[in-house]
Amino acid sequence: MDLINFKVGQKTISLKILDILLTERFEDNLTSLPNDNKSFIGVKDYMEIPTPIFDLGIILNKKSTQEANQSLLEVFSKWQRKQQDWFSSLESSINQQTVFNDNIDCQQSSFAKWYKSFKTDNEDLQAIIGRFRIPHEHLYQRASELIELTKSGQTERAKKELNSERNSSFTQLIRLFESAKEQLSLDYKPIIIFTTKDGINPHIGLLVDKVEDSINYKKEDVKPLDKLTDVGFKIDSQTKNMMRGLIKLEQKHSVLIDPSAIFRPAHLMNQQSEETEAYGLF
Known part of the structure; x- marks a missing residue:
């Protein structure tokens, strides 16, 4: 057959x-x-x-696959906004020398728990999600270090190093979000x-x-x-x-x-x- x-x-x-x-x-x-x-x-x-x-x-x-993909796109966008808000709060805290109230413990991060448990049959998408860990953990580690620099009066150094992180690890994380959303579109090629x-x-x-x-x-x-x-x-x-x-x-x-x-x-x-x-x- x-x-x-x-x-x-x-x-x-x-x-x-x-x-x-x-x-x-x-x-x-x-x-x-x-x-x-x-x-x-x-x-x-x-x-x-x-x-x-x-x-x-x-x-x-x-549920149609198109609808399921749209729901997943919204999930990716939600987490992306949260990471952008987190980084903006860190930036504001260092620039204004105020207390940073967000989480800096990666083990307690709800985002980390989400991407570690994410499962899909789309191997390319799964590989992209797996790449979130390194830049995300690095940002949390650096956040702790930059906050300590600010507390010790080394604000200008903290600002400079934070800007470097924006152009490296943070930018890499945001690009991964965009790649994940693009992969969803590339993988969906419906036929009759x-x-x-x-x-x-x-x-x-x-x-x-x-x-x-x-x-x-x-x-x-x-x-x-x-x-x-x-x-x-x-x-x-x-x-x-x-x-x-x-x-x-x-x-x-x-x-x-x-x-x-x-x-x-x-x-x-x-x-x-x-x-x-x-x-x-x-």
């Missing part, structure tokens, strides 16, 4: 090559139609056939997968983040979801109807998706065994 893997948020999904007519770059040029399904984002022509497009991120993650049930006509389109790779699997490589659902693991009905099993990759699993199940007639919704066999796994 030949499959193609796609990225959807933190998840990897697989579709049979025979279910795919075409993939194309998403240009955000869909025709909107009234609909109560939150994952339905509009209609696009495939060979002059209007085809409904669904956001697979909303179906699988309850036009799927088919007969190999000729389009059925639906699925919006995913990007193409991963192609693989070949045998039926025994696809593990059923029964074990998960039997122990009370809840999956909403729309998602459950689409999922055909798990495929073990190197570090994680991919979810095998049957796109035709989105519009499956109501009288077939509970016939899991028939659906699996009909999907061509046996």
Whole structure:
């Protein structure tokens, strides 16, 4: 069985090559139609056939990847503003020879705790976040030293060294924030997968983040979801109807998706065994 893997948020999904007519770059040029399904984002022509497009991120993650990325961008911006405010307060304290009331213990820094616990499947983004530690810890160490210089009456020296830190460690930290935000934009290259049930006509389109790779699997490589659902693991009905099993990759699993199940007639919704066999796994 030949499959193609796609990225959807933190998840990897697989579709049979025979279910795919075409993939194309998403240009955000869909025709909107009234609909109560939150994952339905509009209609696009495939060979002059209007085809409904669904956001697979909303179906699988309850949130579109674009929305999730925007939320993360706001988190990065929030921490960036806090670091800028911290440095401005330090600068003001030294220039005016006043008490610095902010934290200078890096071990107690909420920002340090955040970036140390940050996890993402985006390896480039993870690498950027990992580089926060050195300039951030250095700034906290230098802050303590500059405050002591000011207390001892060496204000001009403290000002000079603080300006040097602004042009080195602090600037490096701010550039890392900008790189992290840029990486989010670079990594998101959404495409539409036009799927088919007969190999000729389009059925639906699925919006995913990007193409991963192609693989070949045998039926025994696809593990059923029964074990998960039997122990009370809840999956909403729309998602459950689409999922055909798990495929073990190197570090994680991919979810095998049957796109035709989105519009499956109501009288077939509970016939899991028939659906699996009909999907061509046996």
